[in-house]
Amino acid sequence: MSSPNITFGKPPLPLPAIPAWRRWTKRVLGHHGLTLGAIILLVIAIAALLAPWIAPHDPYEQDVTRRMIPPVWYAKGSWEFILGTDKLGRDYLSRLLYGARVSLIIGFMVTLISGVIGTTLGVLAGYFGGRVDAVVSYILTVRLAMPVVLVALAMASLVGGSLNVVILLLGLLLWDRFAIVTRSATQQLRDAEFIAAAKSLGASTPYIVIRELLPNLLSALLVVATLEMAHAILLESTLSFLGLGVQPPTPSWGLMVAEGKAYMFFQAWVILIPGIVLATLVLGINLLGDGLRDLTAPDGRN
Amino acid sequence: MLTYIFRRLLVALAVMMTVAVVSFMLLHLSGDLATAIAGPESSAADVEKIRIQYGLDRPITTQFFEWLWAALHLDFGRSFYFPNTVVELIGERLPITLKLGGISLLLAVLVAIPLGVAAALYRDSWVDRVALGIAVVGQAMPSFWFALTLILIFSVQLKWLPVAGNVSWQHFVLPAIALGYYAMPSLMRLTRAGMLDVLGSDYIRTARAKGLSRKRVVFKHALRNAIIPVVALAAVELGFMLGGSVVIESVYSMQGLGQLAWDSISRNDYPVVQAVVLIIAVFYIGLTFVADVLNAALDPRMRTR
Numbered sequence: 001m002s003s004p005n006i007t008f009g010k011p012p013l014p015l016p017a018i019p020a021w022r023r024w025t026k027r028v029l030g031h032h033g034l035t036l037g038a039i040i041l042l043v044i045a046i047a048a049l050l051a052p053w054i055a056p057h058d059p060y061e062q063d064v065t066r067r068m069i070p071p072v073w074y075a076k077g078s079w080e081f082i083l084g085t086d087k088l089g090r091d092y093l094s095r096l097l098y099g100a101r102v103s104l105i106i107g108f109m110v111t112l113i114s115g116v117i118g119t120t121l122g123v124l125a126g127y128f129g130g131r132v133d134a135v136v137s138y139i140l141t142v143r144l145a146m147p148v149v150l151v152a153l154a155m156a157s158l159v160g161g162s163l164n165v166v167i168l169l170l171g172l173l174l175w176d177r178f179a180i181v182t183r184s185a186t187q188q189l190r191d192a193e194f195i196a197a198a199k200s201l202g203a204s205t206p207y208i209v210i211r212e213l214l215p216n217l218l219s220a221l222l223v224v225a226t227l228e229m230a231h232a233i234l235l236e237s238t239l240s241f242l243g244l245g246v247q248p249p250t251p252s253w254g255l256m257v258a259e260g261k262a263y264m265f266f267q268a269w270v271i272l273i274p275g276i277v278l279a280t281l282v283l284g285i286n287l288l289g290d291g292l293r294d295l296t297a298p299d300g301r302n
Numbered sequence: 303m304l305t306y307i308f309r310r311l312l313v314a315l316a317v318m319m320t321v322a323v324v325s326f327m328l329l330h331l332s333g334d335l336a337t338a339i340a341g342p343e344s345s346a347a348d349v350e351k352i353r354i355q356y357g358l359d360r361p362i363t364t365q366f367f368e369w370l371w372a373a374l375h376l377d378f379g380r381s382f383y384f385p386n387t388v389v390e391l392i393g394e395r396l397p398i399t400l401k402l403g404g405i406s407l408l409l410a411v412l413v414a415i416p417l418g419v420a421a422a423l424y425r426d427s428w429v430d431r432v433a434l435g436i437a438v439v440g441q442a443m444p445s446f447w448f449a450l451t452l453i454l455i456f457s458v459q460l461k462w463l464p465v466a467g468n469v470s471w472q473h474f475v476l477p478a479i480a481l482g483y484y485a486m487p488s489l490m491r492l493t494r495a496g497m498l499d500v501l502g503s504d505y506i507r508t509a510r511a512k513g514l515s516r517k518r519v520v521f522k523h524a525l526r527n528a529i530i531p532v533v534a535l536a537a538v539e540l541g542f543m544l545g546g547s548v549v550i551e552s553v554y555s556m557q558g559l560g561q562l563a564w565d566s567i568s569r570n571d572y573p574v575v576q577a578v579v580l581i582i583a584v585f586y587i588g589l590t591f592v593a594d595v596l597n598a599a600l601d602p603r604m605r606t607r
Contacts, residue, residue: 141313142320145583145590147545150563154575155328157567158338234444238549241446242564257447268454275447283442290438 034291040284048100056082057091059098059251064089071269083273086259095251096277102252103233103281106167110232111225113171118178119221123209125179126186133183140179148173149238156244166245170232181224185217219296226289230282237278253278306598314591321583322373326366329572338570339382356382369576378577383569388577391562396581399551399558403543405474406481411536414486418493418532419525422501433494437487445546449480449553466555477554484546485539492535496528530600534593541586 047054067089070077077084083092125136152169159165189195198208237254239245246252248259253274260270329335336353344352353359372379378388421433456476457465467473500506501524509519547560555561559578566574 138313138317138320141317142324145317145321145587146325147548147579147582147586149548150545150575150579150582151325151328153548153564154567154579157570158329158335230442237444238446241444242549242552244567254444254446257444257450261450264450264454265458268458271447271450271454275444275451278447279439279443282444283438286438286442 031291031294033287034295037284037287037289037291040280041288044100044281044284045104047097048104051094051097051101055091055094055097056080057094059090059094060249062088062090068263068267068270070267071273074269084269086256086270087263092256092273095256096253096274099251099253099256099274100277100281102163102246102250103236103278106163106170106236107229107233107285109167110170110174110236111229113167114173114175114228114232115178115221115225117172118175118224119182119214119217121175122179122182123186123213123217126183127190127205127209127213129187129190136179136183140176143173143176146173148235152235152239153242153244156239161239161244161247163246163250166236166239170235174228174232174235177224177228178221181220182217185220186213189213189216219292223289223293223296226285226292230285230289233278233285234282303599307595310591310594310598314587317587318580318584321587322370322580323366325576325579325583326369327362329576330362330365335570335572339572373577373580379573381566381571381574383566383571383574388573391574392559392577392581395557395559395562398556399544399547399560402474402477402481402547402551402556402558403540405478406543407485407536407540409478409482410486410489410539411532413482414489415493415529415532418490419497419520419528421490421494422497423520425498430494433490437490440483440487443483445480445484446549446553448483449477449550452476452480453553466553473554473556477550477556480553481543481546481550485536485543489532489535489539493528493532496531497524500524500528531597534596537589537593537596538586541582541589544582544585 063085066081066085067087069081069085071084071092072079072082074084081091081093083096085091086095121136121139125133152173155169156165159169195208195212198212203212236245237252237257240252240254241258243258246255248255256274257271257278260267260274264271334349336349336356336358339356340349340352357365369379376389378392380387381391384391417433417436421430424430453465453476456463463472463475464470501520506519506524509523510516514523544559547558548564549560550556551558551560552564559581563575563578565571566578
């Protein structure tokens with residue numbers, strides 16, 4: 001902003017100049033939920049990334065002589081296995097760290113696949129309207145009527161559960177919210193002046209959609225993406241818990257709960273620890289998503 | 303209004319047919335059913351025998367139309383595993399799941415509405431924050447893990463309630479809490495948002511200005527209007543819960559529809575799996591239909607969509 005400073009008489013009092021990024025950081029940091037969510041996600045992401053270096057043991061190494069050692073805060077616990085060992089003597093902390101990788105990979109990949117599908121459908125429906133919209137809305141209604149868990153379970157059992165199968169299945173099933181949100185956002189933007197301007201300048205439809213429309217959907221997409229990521233992580237853990245998701249010996253938090261189920265009556269920590277970690281991750285992502293929604297909504301700016 | 307209902311009913315029927323096609327195709331295209339039924343150790347000749355025995359050697363369109371024609375007459379064929387017909391099996395299990403879903407929804411609504419109203423009346427106070435906290439935590443916990451934790455607390459530690467089964471009413475308490483907690487957050491948030499919306503409107507101010515008591519305004523005027531979308535959402539949530547019952551029923555070993563679906567999936571009993579997917583979808587479609595009609599009856603703007 002370098003407008004010529006023409007002053008008449010006394011110069012006006014200088015307004016405190018707050019750069020735009022400072023206002024942004026202030027708004028972001030002022031939102032406790034958002035900050036907390038971001039910190040939780042960041043800590044878990046770093047732990048997952050550094051798992052090979054910070055894990056105290058090999059997560060696959062079995063040793064039946066040291067099975068079901070309780071965590072360090074129990075009388076029988078030891079500092080060698082801070083969170084104890086499972087029924088096969090594998091270090092629980094190391095499995096948790098590697099399990100974070102599985103959850104995050106699934107969260108990201110599923111969100112990516114479902115995001116591409118849902119956004120494509122939503123933008124098509126919203127931009128072209130009419131018959132296209134009717135077809136997309138119909139597909140969406142059909143998709144919503146299918147029970148996700150049941151369909152995913154049935155298909156995983158036929159194809160055979162694995163990390164890639166879970167990613168593909170959930171990616172193909174969880175695009176509904178992306179489609180709903182981008183459809184209505186596109187409908188609102190379709191008749192905006194800047195779109196009309198681009199049209200009158202002779203811009204092609206793909207150009208308008210990619211260069212004019214999509215950038216304006218980004219904030220909405222980001223919010224849906226976080227919530228969908230949390231959804232995908234929860235569903236993966238459910239599938240793995242029921243035995244049709246990620247297969248052993250891969251460490252997955254849902255699978256850890258399933259494996260600990262037989263022992264939970266005597267040693268509750270076997271299911272409590274992975275469950276609490278899982279809930280914390282999902283909580284963090286949800287807080288981040290809710291915070292982003294508050295920040296990007298016009299009436300949330302205060 | 304009648305044309306809206308009629309049009310909406312046609313769409314619902316079309317969606318049902320499409321779901322039937324899609325679920326049939328998904329199961330038939332994701333793998334070779336004959337191999338799956340025969341098991342990994344069987345010979346090629348055995349697989350062929352099973353293929354012919356179950357009629358899986360015919361063209362897939364023939365199989366589909368035969369299945370659909372029978373399904374329209376409420377005949378879903380025979381189970382591959384049990385001697386019973388699929389309809390008998392489902393008839394036996396459905397009441398348990400409906401009972402579980404009904405109690406869960408009742409619990410969710412009984413908690414969500416008072417909490418949502420309180421959160422809206424005392425906006426930004428501690429009540430509001432606690433309500434929000436309960437909702438956020440509820441959305442973050444995996445339902446299977448919450449169900450197991452409830453067993454640990456109420457069955458193992460306090461010994462108040464049975465661990466698993468579906469014999470007496472006590473067996474339904476924990477599963478209903480676990481399933482209901484899953485539906486509660488969205489209902490609570492919608493109640494709160496609806497109440498805030500209504501409380502800020504002109505007619506509430508008029509009612510207050512007329513000298514009506516706060517209690518009367520909140521419960522007679524505001525809640526009545528705010529609650530309609532909540533009831534509609536509750537119908538949809540019930541549909542979701544029937545789908546989610548797979549998880550909860552397997553944790554509590556309840557012999558409901560979800561458990562039947564789960565067992566049938568692991569036994570490759572496809573006639574049952576297909577029928578359960580279709581029945582849950584039909585329930586969901588029916589409930590959303592009711593919700594849409596309810597919304598449209600109260601808000602004429604919805605009818606043009």
